[in-house]
Amino acid sequence: MSTSSQAYLNTRVTAMATRLFDPDALRQVAGLSLPELAERFGVQPLLEEQLDARTKARAVEQALIHRLLADLAVLIRPMHAAERNLLLTWVRKYALFNLKTLIRGKLYELDQDEIRANLFDLPPRVRLPHQELYRAENVLELLRALERGPLRIIARQARESYEQRRDPFVLEAAVDQRYFAELARSAELLRGEEAQAVQQLVGAILDRTNLMWLLRFRFSFRLSPSETFYQLVPSKRLLHRDRLLALANIDSFEQVIEALPAPLDRILAGSRNLIDAQHRAEAYLVAECRRALAGSRSAVSRALAYLVLREHDLLLLYALVQGRLLGLPQQVVEIAIDLADPDCPVDARAAA
């Protein structure tokens, strides 16, 4: 990236970063009512009385994703192809959410309208060729359609395993695995000064994901070490291949936490369950992103860090809106948006 583009992108990111929530801002937002939230964040569907709570929540989620995509569109403008590809790969997770919705919808023979209501409306360069998939009459046809696209290998595997045992897990796990493998590969394709900083940040994203998958597959789904390792995507930062092999082979939750490399061992020390561990791992990623945003010399790495943080904030906002729509008590809402954590002995933010 040229010096002028770096400067432009850095300025853009710095300007955008002022929108991110700090704890005080989050606490202030947590006190807003639904009309105030609608006005402040421009989510008008919240005020439309004829819509039910589910439709409103869905519309809000869609509106928040559009905000994220709008930020992304601005940030990738000065980037070169490889850098742009990395950020587009990162955001393509929403296209994969759609794919998984389609697969589940076809598998459980849901109504077309119901499937459609749960799909995200995405811009052309992010979305998958939905129309063909959407028009498929059954799972097998859907998987055949997928076999004609870039996911052909996992679609073939999934079809074969689906024919043996009608379970979407293999396919969904393969879709997720491929997404993160593609993200890692996009980061490795970067060259020049940008590369190392971006790879470090992508490494943090992968470490967080690997850690959660490892704990979930081993101790929630009770998968074998082999099956667990097979679903992971080795990172080049903390949880590399050999370390994942060793961690997957450990038989207890506590021993895995103890065997984690620094600083994950410190951050996750004392985690009692998966939800607790998830909060701390998320806090680790947020801290890494804040560090990159504040101090990285790479504009692309700062842009990616901003997007991860922005997504995190928008998810908190969505949780807040949902809490309000469902009429949950303020205390529960605050737990949902990380302002209170009665079950966690360590303040996740402080730990990070």
Added chain:
Amino acid sequence: MPPIPINADRVATRTLELIATLVPLPMQHVRLLVMTDDLPQASLTLAETESFHPDHRLPEASVLAEAPGRDYRERYRQAASRLDKIAKLVPVPAAPPIRQLHVVHPDELIAVSLLLRERWEEASRFEEAFHRLDEEERFLRDQQTALENFANLKIDLGKLRTKTRFLDFYVGVVPRENVSRLQGAVQLAGHLLFKYLERADSAHVIIVGPRGEGEAQLDSVLTSAGFQALPIPRGLADTDPAQKQEELATRRAEIAGQREALQTEIAQWEQSNREMLVDARRTLLLAEPFVTLDPSIRSLGQLAVLAGWVPAAAVAGLEQRLEETLVMPFHLEAREPRPDERHLVPTVAVKNRWLAPFAMLVKQYGIPQYGEVDPTPLFAFTFLLMFGSMFGDVGQGAVIAGLAWTFRAKLGRFWLFGVMAGAASIVFGFLYGSIFGYEEILPALWKSPIHHPILMLQIALGYGVAFIVVACLLATYNRFAVRNIAGAWFGHHGLVNLAFYLALVAGGLNVAQQGSFGTSPTLVVLGSLAALAAYGWRHFDAPTSEKVLVVFIETLETVIGYVSNTLSFLRVAAFSLNHAALSLAVLTLAGMMGTTGHIITVILGNVFVLVLEGGIVAIQVMRLQYYEGFSRYFSGDGHEFAPLRLKRGAEAS
């Protein structure tokens, strides 16, 4: 006055028609209020008249917020998707003849969709069967590759067929991208993975490990990794490889037989369902206009509104047809396009066989905005004039025209372009007296360029001046047409620019003939430049220093631009000279050879001139057209008239 002969009358009529193509077809904005139940019929009638270009803007009245055709559109899309999937397997005509027009009601659409679902379920079984055969063939290929590999090994791989008391073996194929992860996963199960071959997306692997607990873990991982076990034939070590090849060949032949049987079955299925599928296609074609119009339809209760653009001459006919076909009352309002919506009005494309290929080239630049002069006839005339004068040769022109005629099937509508360019070259070839570069065979009807270079340059310069003047006049007309009065006077290539340019030309002629620029041209040049600078000053919003700089540079650019653009036309003469000089070089070379060498050199030289210089001349002419012509007077940001149409075959009534 003698009577005009009949041929001259035809020519005059044709000429008038051609001139009429310059003027855009007047359009009207039509707003149609119909009852919601009549919408499918209204859409069908609009499609039938082929004169309604939908206006997709939402109606101004915000109460018209409902989208009455949404369900209809969804049903249509579902049915169309099913038929399209079937059409990938068996031929279904895209636009069969429609003998009787009728409105497709939602119930009929649902019935067709359900029928197509049943047919697609049947058809998809055939498709699935083909997929299975493809997979089996792929697996056979993998097996054959594996056998060829095993045959080269010095160990008895037959022993890998069965699990031993202590060891567990898996031999098979796995997607390449999964190998690394699978290697780690089998390692955790106490096994080892060896990759012995890579082929396309697949890797051939052997997994070996102790029997026991790890074995159970592996099965699930192997499924996730898409592992396909390759059966190892019994007695591999002892059996003749030729016999194994024969067995595989037999299986392949069986698959081919199954494929053929499946084809026959599909053909029979297609025959028994052909009529139903064609009927379904007809129904969908009749339903399509309503679906196409859907985004521009809005309603409130039983009242729906849709809007579009209609050629002024067709409005009365459209209203009459609606009266004949609509059961319930309707209201049609037609009005002239407002100035603020001119950019939305579609432009009707030139419909002239001779101009069609030139229209394609104009379209590459853009579509004329409504009200603008369509540049196609002028483009065609000046293109042929410039190409002919730059590449004038009877023989080479005949070759171009002949090739275009010979390959007319492949060139489509473009063949006429080649024939006309060749004909222009022939005409100028006669004027220059040149045939395949020889200038002694044909007498020049006018002059040979190579012998009159100064005259050629003077003519090219004069042509350039005329071209720029016409372009400025067209730019002015176009701005007046779209009511941009200030732009017509002071804008780029407007009237003040034209006055400046003409004064500059007059001054230039004075300098050439009398040695001085002349008082009147000087006054006009200075006056027009001052007017342009004053206009620029008023319309540029910036600090004074920046304004001074910009106005000064823009004024300077006007002077330099017109001078350089005029000189740019010297290339017309330069290429005509270049063409003659290149031919002369070829003939000089040929003259140095014997008879055979002479013939070969002349042929190869002419091919060289045709391909290289012909291409360059075509590009240069296009450049002059686009940059010296279109950029002055043609905005190209209009959009084409695309009326709602009913796709139907030739037998339609």
